[in-house]
Amino acid sequence: MTTTTDRPVQEASQTPPAPGGSPRLSDRGLAVAFISPALLLLLGMSVFPLLWALYLSFTDYSATRDVPANFIGLRNYTDILTSDQVRIRALTTLIYVVGAVTLQTVLGFAIAYLISRRTKGRGALTTLFLVPMMLSPVVVGLFWKFMLDAQFGVINSMLGSLGFGQVEWLTRQRTALFSLIVVDTWQWTPFIMLIALAGLTAVPNYLYEAASIDRASEWFRFRHITLPMVWPLLLIAVMFRAIEAFRLFDLVYILTSGGPGVSTETLSFHVYKVAFLGFNTGTASAYGILMVLVVIVLAQFYLRYLNKLKEG
Amino acid sequence: MAISIDEAVPAPAQAAEDAPAGRRRGGTARRVIEVVLLVALAVAMLFPVLWMLETSIKENRDVYAVPAKFFNFDFTTIHYKDVFVGRDGGRSDLSGSFLNSVIVAGASTILATVLGVPAAWAYSRFTLKAKKDQLFFILSTRFMPPVVVVIPIFLMYRELGLIDSKLGLVLIYAAFNVPFTIWMMKGFVDEVPAEYEDAAMLDGYTRLQAFRKFTLPLLVPGIAATAVFALIFSWNEFVFAIFLTSSQEVRTAPPAIAGLIGGTTVDWGLVAASAVVFALPVLVFAFLVRKHLVAGVTLGAVRR
Incomplete structure (x- = not known):
């Protein structure tokens, strides 16, 4: 090792470390030096705030009053878990998450399947379909708000020329949540499409060729070759979307502000109202901790599955 | 980065071509249906974007026309001028917000990259x-749901005097981008054989020098792609921006654009124009990293 002649000049004075204990030790030091700054930032900006929220969730603290926080035990949690209001918001969130993710999955997979059967122009088509996904939720929310406007919105205008009456998309109890689901579907269908497409194009050709020799029907090929090959990736995409939909806030804020009434008030939006309009910081923290628990459970499923997929 | 999606996505099985002759007619009809469906879906997906573009160049009275005018509207660039030039002829508030967005997104991306890339290398090696x-x-x-994290962050920033400051936004965006950077970069580092570094170390370089001189240059395209995604995430972010900032000097573009619909009358032409100005850089950047989109949008978790 030390006899290497073409060692770089600037290194000449430095003796290469002897094999054995010391390089390992320096590796360890290097690893710590490289990893700890990133981890410190995460501890300071993610973990510490969550621990603080956990502490606040056991108190009646309010961010606007100058009164020190009183420890009230689990009262915030029992209040939340027994409240009818929260049950309604949880149901709204559930309808929204299931509705939006189902629609996105069906549409996204359908588009991916159709694109994967084209030979020409697939790149251009894929790029075009991906545009909504890259836009900020603010832009998406604002723009759909304009298009869904009851008086001069283009959607009602088109429905009008087809002979339908005007629909108050965002200001009626029934249609508001539906509109929210439609807008989210519009934005995130490309996400499912992109990942489904990655799965579809990874199916090896020889499987189809073999099926073709066996005169297998189109449906058989789809059911027994395409679907099993794409399913794992698709599930990843669906879980990812479910987590994102569960924590969605910006679209609700811009499109409906939770209204009319509380018909589009998801759990995320309700936390915001309790924390920043009601200033019940303690209660909002308890809410937040419960939401984080849900997210952690969902994320664990997601990561476990991802891990299994990588090893398998 | 000049590889098109056609190359990045391998060609699919064209089993339909091998179908026996008897099925061919059914195949043609089916193909027509498929193309029609695909075109219909493409129109539905793209219409809102086109409508936004169109609204941004329409005269105000055509913007609110009922029934909507699709083609025969009067063209104007006044909305784009309003985005950048204020009523008094100086710089508009919106253009200031765009500048803040550039600074905040840029600085947080740099911070996340500087912290994330070495960590990713260490985790890989x-x-x-x-x-x-x-x-x-x-x-x-x-x-973590942003709206939950923002509650304690708000209190923490109030103690530290970071409320309504660019530094506060930069820090929280960096913290949200570091996990992404580490996961995405670890994938890129895994692709560079560790043997390169071993060989360099046999030549007498230290581990750190081997990383800097041999691995790092190979990682540059990956770092660029990762940074672009981090930039897009910070640029589009809304929840932290609206709760942690309030003054015009600090406010980034997303809350500023959302603020345009606060009043009693809404200038939708201006909203459309500023949305276009805001979205355009994102689309350009996304196009540059299209090869890495699958990894990028799944936070580096899914790779092909």
């Missing part, structure tokens, strides 16, 4: 205790 758990922990911090 060294055997560490509970490495998998550490990596999963890192990614799960990214899944």
